[in-house]
Amino acid sequence: MINFSKLAGYKKEDVRNLLLILQEFVIVYRDNKVKINYQSRPVVLFLGTLVSTFGLGIIFILRSLIHKYNEIRLNNKQRRPDLIRQSSTILKNGSREIFIPNGKGKNGTSRIIIPKPNLDQYAADKYLYKNFVIDQKLKQQKNILNSKFLNQLIIIWRILIPKFYSKNTSLLLSQCFFLILRTWLSLLVAKLDGQIVKNLIGANGRKFARDLIYWLLIAFPASYTNAAIKYLTNRLSLSFRTNLIRYIHDMYLDQVMAYYKISFNDSQLQILNIDQYITNDVTKFCDSICGLFSSMGKPLIDIVFFAVYLRDNLGTGAIVGIFANYFLTAWLLKFNTPSFGKLSAKKTHLEGQYYNQHLNLITNCEEIGFYKGSVIEKSKLYETFQNLTNHISKEIKVSFNYSILEDYILKYTWSAWGYIFAGLPVFLDDIWPKHNDLDDTSSVDSSNSLESNKPAKVNERQNMRQFIINKRLMLSLADAGSRLMYSIKDVSELTGYTDRVFNLLTNLHLAHSPTFNYGSKLGINDIHGTIQRNYVEGIRYEDIPVIIPTIEGSENEKLIEGLNFQVKQNKNLLILGSNGCGKTSIARIIAGLWPVYSGLLSKPSDEDIFYLPQKTYFTNGNLRDQIIYPHNYDEMIEMGYNDDHLYHILREVKLDYLLNREGNFNVRKDWKDVFSGGEKQRISIARVLFKNPKFVILDESTNAVSTDVEDYLFELLQKKKITFITLSHRPLLMKYHDFILEIKNENGDSSDWKFHDLTSEENLKSIDNEINEISKKLSKVKEWESRKDDVELYLDGKYDDIEESAIELPSDSIPLLN
Numbered sequence: 001m002i003n004f005s006k007l008a009g010y011k012k013e014d015v016r017n018l019l020l021i022l023q024e025f026v027i028v029y030r031d032n033k034v035k036i037n038y039q040s041r042p043v044v045l046f047l048g049t050l051v052s053t054f055g056l057g058i059i060f061i062l063r064s065l066i067h068k069y070n071e072i073r074l075n076n077k078q079r080r081p082d083l084i085r086q087s088s089t090i091l092k093n094g095s096r097e098i099f100i101p102n103g104k105g106k107n108g109t110s111r112i113i114i115p116k117p118n119l120d121q122y123a124a125d126k127y128l129y130k131n132f133v134i135d136q137k138l139k140q141q142k143n144i145l146n147s148k149f150l151n152q153l154i155i156i157w158r159i160l161i162p163k164f165y166s167k168n169t170s171l172l173l174s175q176c177f178f179l180i181l182r183t184w185l186s187l188l189v190a191k192l193d194g195q196i197v198k199n200l201i202g203a204n205g206r207k208f209a210r211d212l213i214y215w216l217l218i219a220f221p222a223s224y225t226n227a228a229i230k231y232l233t234n235r236l237s238l239s240f241r242t243n244l245i246r247y248i249h250d251m252y253l254d255q256v257m258a259y260y261k262i263s264f265n266d267s268q269l270q271i272l273n274i275d276q277y278i279t280n281d282v283t284k285f286c287d288s289i290c291g292l293f294s295s296m297g298k299p300l301i302d303i304v305f306f307a308v309y310l311r312d313n314l315g316t317g318a319i320v321g322i323f324a325n326y327f328l329t330a331w332l333l334k335f336n337t338p339s340f341g342k343l344s345a346k347k348t349h350l351e352g353q354y355y356n357q358h359l360n361l362i363t364n365c366e367e368i369g370f371y372k373g374s375v376i377e378k379s380k381l382y383e384t385f386q387n388l389t390n391h392i393s394k395e396i397k398v399s400f401n402y403s404i405l406e407d408y409i410l411k412y413t414w415s416a417w418g419y420i421f422a423g424l425p426v427f428l429d430d431i432w433p434k435h436n437d438l439d440d441t442s443s444v445d446s447s448n449s450l451e452s453n454k455p456a457k458v459n460e461r462q463n464m465r466q467f468i469i470n471k472r473l474m475l476s477l478a479d480a481g482s483r484l485m486y487s488i489k490d491v492s493e494l495t496g497y498t499d500r501v502f503n504l505l506t507n508l509h510l511a512h513s514p515t516f517n518y519g520s521k522l523g524i525n526d527i528h529g530t531i532q533r534n535y536v537e538g539i540r541y542e543d544i545p546v547i548i549p550t551i552e553g554s555e556n557e558k559l560i561e562g563l564n565f566q567v568k569q570n571k572n573l574l575i576l577g578s579n580g581c582g583k584t585s586i587a588r589i590i591a592g593l594w595p596v597y598s599g600l601l602s603k604p605s606d607e608d609i610f611y612l613p614q615k616t617y618f619t620n621g622n623l624r625d626q627i628i629y630p631h632n633y634d635e636m637i638e639m640g641y642n643d644d645h646l647y648h649i650l651r652e653v654k655l656d657y658l659l660n661r662e663g664n665f666n667v668r669k670d671w672k673d674v675f676s677g678g679e680k681q682r683i684s685i686a687r688v689l690f691k692n693p694k695f696v697i698l699d700e701s702t703n704a705v706s707t708d709v710e711d712y713l714f715e716l717l718q719k720k721k722i723t724f725i726t727l728s729h730r731p732l733l734m735k736y737h738d739f740i741l742e743i744k745n746e747n748g749d750s751s752d753w754k755f756h757d758l759t760s761e762e763n764l765k766s767i768d769n770e771i772n773e774i775s776k777k778l779s780k781v782k783e784w785e786s787r788k789d790d791v792e793l794y795l796d797g798k799y800d801d802i803e804e805s806a807i808e809l810p811s812d813s814i815p816l817l818n
């Protein structure tokens with residue numbers, strides 16, 4: 001036999017002693033073998049959690065496999081990755097199908113279905129938002145059920161959970177289930193805690209070991225429940241946000257063009273930095289409401305559970321005492337709570353301003369660079385940042401005093417109160433009424449029983465156990481109460497976010513209202529004009545005043561008095577006038593951006609008319625997207641076009657070198673910085689050629705291209721039979737047009753206008769005369785040029801004898817020579 005003791009260098013006695021100890025351990029274990037009751041709650045809960053986790057895991061794996069199978073099937077059907085990436089198809093049920101890159105492989109995409117906008121719901125909701133302010137004024141009495149916040153929340157709730165049988169309801173119910181489960185588990189843990197301490201004091205190793213095992217087993221469902229609550233809170237918040245954002249996007253980006261009109265509403269409800277509202281406030285609102293649900297839901301459930309349980313142990317008097325304390329302190333706290341809602345709403349607003357200032361800097365970095373405007377931009381940034389920091393430091397100061405009071409009351413006073421009530425049954429053992437004995441062994445393990453043969457010791461241990469349980473429950477109750485109190489601050493913050501989100505929704509509904517009056521203080525009957533859509537003849541203005549929509553409404557100063565003109569197909573119109581006289585405003589009215597305050601506007605369908613704004617807009621995307629804007633690739637394919645057609649268009653506007661330079665249409669760049677001024681305008685004309693509308697409005701769309709290219713582009717449009725309405729201040733463009741609408745602003749007030757028919761006999765004659773005049777002047781210039789040397793000598797004073805009349809300079813032709 002190997003002598004281990006020698007090998008290890010230990011003495012024989014040491015080894016023997018060790019073996020003896022081990023042997024003793026085995027004997028103790030055999031005699032006091034820990035008996036685990038497999039029907040006890042900790043074991044059942046542990047196994048239940050294990051089985052349900054396993055089951056859920058299998059369901060998720062199956063779901064993802066089915067999902068993957070569908071993806072592969074779809075990808076096989078539409079093999080073109082480019083098409084899949086950009087596709088946005090309307091399905092039969094009206095929902096939109098889009099594919100977004102999922103980062104898996106080069107061409108990996110995920111299919112996303114965006115449900116059809118529920119226009120009926122939006123129409124029905126309109127009255128809730130529109131009438132809210134009026135309703136609030138009518139309901140004068142102030143009580144908790146009639147608070148502005150609750151009413152706003154109830155209205156928004158319809159968007160968060162539109163119908164009972166929905167994903168969000170199941171998420172919410174699951175969360176409720178886990179919240180209750182957590183409270184129940186806390187109760188079990190409290191009892192187990194008491195039992196472990198009791199076993200420790202009683203030196204009962206067997207039971208101590210058993211309860212420790214139970215403790216570890218119950219820890220699994222308890223941790224699982226905590227994680228599940230966090231998970232569900234985040235999922236619910238994301239889901240709420242998705243619902244809200246879809247609602248907002250549907251309202252914000254539709255035919256009504258709320259994204260443009262909303263800025264005009266400078267009434268009481270005006271919102272600045274709407275992007276901030278949509279991107280930031282909605283998120284914070286959803287996080288806040290979901291966080292509040294768990295942060296308030298759990299303490300509420302806890303309070304009910306623990307109060308009922310403690311009432312059994314301590315008696316009704318104690319519970320009344322505890323709650324009296326809670327209510328008193330809650331009132332004290334509420335009384336001293338600063339308006340965190342308003343503070344956080346203002347902070348969000350200031351954060352938005354600071355963010356926008358930065359955004360403005362990046363967007364216009366080139367222009368600012370040319371102007372060397374970094375100093376002024378820095379001071380502006382600093383100013384907005386300073387406003388923000390001032391506000392935050394105010395918020396910190398306000399919170400400081402509140403935190404002292406809050407901590408003192410919630411952490412220390414309540415715990416002390418808890419100790420007192422937990423200690424009462426121990427100290428006043430004789431006089432304290434005996435309630436339900438806490439040795440409810442069945443709650444943790446039905447096999448646990450009292451050791452009745454040692455009454456004195458048992459009583460001591462029993463007291464200890466009872467104290468531990470009561471203390472734990474009291475502290476949990478205090479904790480639940482304090483968390484409920486802490487959430488007063490969260491509620492206050494939520495009121496701020498709710499108000500902002502509600503304001504955003506109200507503004508969207510206002511912009512959608514047929515009586516939207518662009519914030520006019522005059523009332524709803526301000527806009528009386530009539531719009532005739534789908535007018536096949538062309539565009540007709542009948543006695544329409546051009547007015548900037550402001551708070552003054554129709555009483556605002558008119559840019560142009562009652563305007564009358566008509567454009568028919570293939571008869572091009574030039575609207576001529578100085579800067580700021582209101583040319584673009586005429587187009588704004590046709591496009592529906594500005595209202596028709598009075599008169600009649602007839603216009604073709606949106607399909608037949610296209611607008612080229614003064615500043616060309618470039619979308620985020622590839623070269624192809626710039627040409628086909630506002631269509632997408634999928635629509636282009638549906639229209640029967642392909643990249644060859646786009647190349648042909650680029651050739652027509654003399655931009656084919658762009659494709660040769662960039663390589664292909666899929667190149668993505670920041671195009672607004674890449675294209676030169678003239679290229680931008682030619683891309684605009686390429687858009688017209690792609691769209692091929694009947695009418696196009698060109699707002700100074702060729703002023704950056706050279707004269708020869710300008711000639712060419714107008715001829716191209718004429719060749720394509722696209723009728724154009726050109727807005728410009730250059731009379732030179734007259735040659736491509738049949739009519740001129742001349743806007744004269746001589747006295748600085750509203751402009752007069754005059755309509756000229758360039759095709760009429762009289763005008764043709766006057767044009768002939770003008771051409772003759774110009775020809776005469778030209779011949780004089782030519783003569784002058786032929787005698788250039790003589791002129792120079794004359795100007796140098798060398799040929800005094802030359803007759804002045806012989807070198808008479810045609811004064812108005814000098815600019816031509818220059």
Ligand SMILES: Nc1ncnc2c1ncn2[C@@H]1O[C@H](COP(=O)(O)OP(=O)(O)OP(=O)(O)O)[C@@H](O)[C@H]1O
Pocket residue numbers: 548559577578579580581582583584585586614729
């Ligand atoms: N949203 C607005 N709020 C206030 N004033 C505005 C608004 N939009 C335009 N204006 C004013 O209306 C007037 C007409 O503007 P408009 O853009 O129609 O001029 P325009 O004739 O096209 O000028 P330009 O030749 O310089 O492009 C200008 O004085 C402009 O400042």
